Amino acid sequence: MPPIKRRHFLQFAGSTLSAIALSQSNFTQQANRYAQVIAQNTPRKLALLVGVNSYPSGIPSLKGCLSDVEMQYELLVHRFGFNPKDIVVITDEADLKPTRQNILDQFQTHLIDQAKPGDVVVFHFSGHGSRIIDPYPIPELIINGEVVPNTNKLNGTLVPRDRNTERSDVVQDIMGRSLFLLMYALKTNNVTAILDSCHSGGGTRGDLVFRAVSSRLNSGESAQPSETELEFQRRWMKDLQLSEAKLYDMRRKGIAKGVAIGSAQFDQFAxxxxxxxxxxHCGAFTYILTRYLWQASSVEGIGNTFVNLERSTNDLAIKSSMYQTPIIAANPETNSQKPTFFLNPVKPWAEAVVRKVKPGGEIEYWLGGISALSLEAKPKGIIWALINTKGQEIGEIEQQGRKGLVGYGKLTKGESKNVQLGVLLREKIRGIPENLKLRVGLDVSLGEQLEIAKASLASIDRIEVVSTGAEYILGRMTSSYLQQVKPKKIRDLPVVDSFGLFLPGLTPLANTFQKSGESASSAVERLQGRLISLLAGKLLKLITGSDAAFGGNSTKLNVTTAIAPKGSSTKTTPSQFLSGTDVQVKVRNNEKDNLYIAVISIGSSGKITPLFPYWNSAEIEAILAPQQEIITPQESDGYSFKLKGVGSQEILVLASFLPIRDALKGLKSIADITNPGGRTPVNIEGEQALGWVQELLGDLERNTRGIRVESSGDRIVAKSQLAAISTIINVVES
Incomplete structure (x- = not known):
């Protein structure tokens, strides 16, 4: 899609950056700009954080907005050096409730009245967004990436807790026009507005909840702004000496000042x-943004992207199917390029931070930088390294338990004086559950066959049937579901009345549906191998840590990778590939020692294909010498790696200082049965895939025990023993 011009941002203030499946290359740039602005060494850094979960009758309440505020607070204080006294929090549980007046009052008294030229200002809003009639609309919208006329004269809004008025057609929303005036009134240009809301229609779809209130009333008409809101705008226009014509012209040109980041396009969901x-619960966008900023390396130069998120493992993207494209705006547009805006965070990258040390020695820490899948790691046995301000290890904490993003542990190595509020942590040893399960939900479309499907799924080992928190959903394709997914232009859509697997956003999983008329029990039997393959992929990501790092490299090991069309000399991965393209994977060892290398392809349907080393290779063939590069497959290998179909495919490169012998032997055993005498890669699915991943786990666990790590966990993997570089490539129709 064409780049979003800055003039289009705040006309729909409730439309914000990206949530579940961000257009991640844009997201990376936006997150970097945000990091660079808030990390400046300025006289003062001020923040106003707003989260609204509880809404009045008629407006669906949310569950994750208060968590968003907490995530931003911990990030600003412990990574970017904000003084807690300079952060005002407005939530349902705070002293200041998220009413319209409180939000506007605090924006003025805390931000406008206090910020001086050169100060840094952050405004964050998590809650519902909507659209209402704008008496003075700007003329354009963006729908599906295209600029279109604003024929309905709407303006995006932030929905406060006290939205409703005595009139059903009038609401107390905070309009994008009002937010423009507030940002314009700030005396500093170093302002960042972050809005985790949208206005594409609220409610639920599948297992997901969206942050939007419908712009339509029961009558079918759009709501009107309150007279209080319009008077608020008139007062600020007078104070700022802005005529209606001047304000209109400024809004058409762009945002008022600074940087604005949003979580969804006009027609998308947050x-x-x-x-x-x-x-x-938390906002998917806020979780991804703050997690990224915790992990962003402080050694990257200005103008470089820390991570290409479009091509890295985004566990929420894979699990959800709700694709949202980032919105970013800057005024002036050169803001994001100025050196003073591109300063590193004041503390090194981390995954957690100490929040409290209790009298009995129990340590409480905030897990703001870990991935969703990492939360499934075994609570006990995880070892965290304490990091000083130079990034050096000064001790170890063994985790004893966890609730949400709060972990609890005890000091097992180092001096107790080093464990203080604000000390950063990095995951050192990961505990692996003995019986990791794949969570599968049941959709209401199963109808009278729901109980039959439930019983059939329950009989499969390591498959857990859940009512919420499903990773995949078993359901029946209906006419309404088909209409919902048609705009996504998915090839080979399932037929109505066929059974298969959906992602949580009710997008069908490729190649899991067959003909109509199948029974639920037959469908489960047919899908059993696919479910086990998906479980194998989940376990693979957990044990390699490829889910954990937005940098693509789970240990910051100096290894570079690229996926490119066969014969290409490019050293970077293109944003997308045409179906049918022959590709090669390039891996370079920038370390001073030999590395053992493995390359694995993971299809969206769960199929695992180890691409390198070949199953019949000697162990020495997996060694990559320092400052050397491998390219696989080669012409002499007798096969090609051809991308088939459309959608996403993950390429996982593993790099280790120690060999992974058992996994290679296991692959040879499979190949001897399925591909005797051949050298081409072996596709492994179902129990074979799960068994191979468990053999890989055995290798890594043995290597971890070999470095004399002390942990109470039964199965553990040292993060330092393996780098996992994940690249997601998008395949489109040729």
Whole structure:
């Protein structure tokens, strides 16, 4: 899609950056700009954080907005050096409730009245967004990436807790026009507005909840702004000496000043993520943004992208199917390029931070930088390294338990004086559950066959049937579901009345549906191998840590990779590939020692294909010498790696200082049966895939024990023993 011009941002203030499946190359640039602005060494850094979960009757309440505020607070204080006294929090549980007046009052008294030229200002809003009639609309919208006339004269809004008025057609929303005036009134240009809301229609779809209130009333008409809101705008226009014509012209040109980041396009959704079987919720966008900023390396230069998120493992993207494209705006547009805006965070990258040390020695820490899948790692046995301000290890904490994003542990190495509020942590040893399960939900479309499907799924080992927090959903394709997914231009859509697997956003999983008329029990039997393959992929990501790092490299090991068309000399991965393209994977060892290399392809349907080393290779063939590069497959190998179909495919490169012998032997055993005498890669699915991943786990566990790590966990993997570089490539029709 064409780049979003800055003039289009705040006309729909409720439309914000990206949630579940961000257009991640844009997201990376936006997150970097945000990091660079808030990390400046300025006289003062001010923040106003707003989260609204509880809404009045008629407006669906949310669950994750208060978590968003907490995530931003911890990030600003412990990574970017904000003084807690300079952060004002407005939530349902705070002293200041998220009413319209409180939000506007605090924006003025805390931000406008206090910020001086050169100060840094952050405004974050998590809650519902909507659209209402704008008496003075700007003329354009963006729908599906195209600029179209604003024929309905709408303006995006932030929905406060007290939205409703005595009139059903009038609401107390905070309009994008008002937010423009507030940002314009700031005396500093170093302002960042972050809005985790949308206005594409609220409610639920599948297992996801969206942050939007419908712009339509029961009458079919759009709501009107309150007279209080319009008077608020008139007062600020007078104070700022802005005529209606001048304000109109400024709004057409762009945002008022600074940087504005949003979580969804006009026609997209901003979803909430859920963890721990529906016990912990947060905004998907805020979670991804703050997690990225925790992990962003402080050694990257200005103008470089820390991570190409479009091509890295985004566990929420894979699990949800709700694709949202980032919105970013800057005024002036050169803001994001100025050196003073591109300063590193004041503390090194981390995955957690100490929040409290209790009298008995129990340590409480905030897990703001870990991935969703990492939360499924075994609570006990995880070892965290304490990091000083130079990034050096000064001790170890063994985790004893976890609730949401709060972990609890005890000091097992180092001096107790080093464990203080604000000390950063990095995951050192990961505990692996003995019996990791794949969570599968049942959709209401199953009808009278729901109980039959439930019983059939329950009989499969390591498959857990859940009511919430499903990773995949078993359901029946209906006419309404088909209409919902048609705009996504998915090839080979399932036929109505066929059974198969959906992602949580009710997008059908490729190649899991067959003809109509199948029974639920037959469908489960047919899908059993696919479910086990998906479980194998989940376990693979967990044990390699490829889910954990937005940098693509789970240990920051100096290894570079690229996926490119066969014969290409490019050193970077293109944003997309045409179906049918022959590709090669390039891996370079920038370390001073030999590395053992493995390359694995993971299809969206769960199929695992180890591409390198070949199953009949000697162990020495997997060694990559320092400052050397391998390219696989080669012409002499007798096969090609051809991309088939459309959608996403993940390429996982593993790099280790120690060999992974058992996994290679296991692959040879499979190949001896399925491909005797051949040298081409072996596709492994179902129990074979799961068995191979468990053999890989055995290799890594043995290597971990070999470095004399002390942990109470039964199965553990040292993060330092393996780098996992994940690249997601998008395949489109040729």
């Amino acid at each position: 979803a909430e993520a859920k963890f721990d079987n529906d016990t912990f």
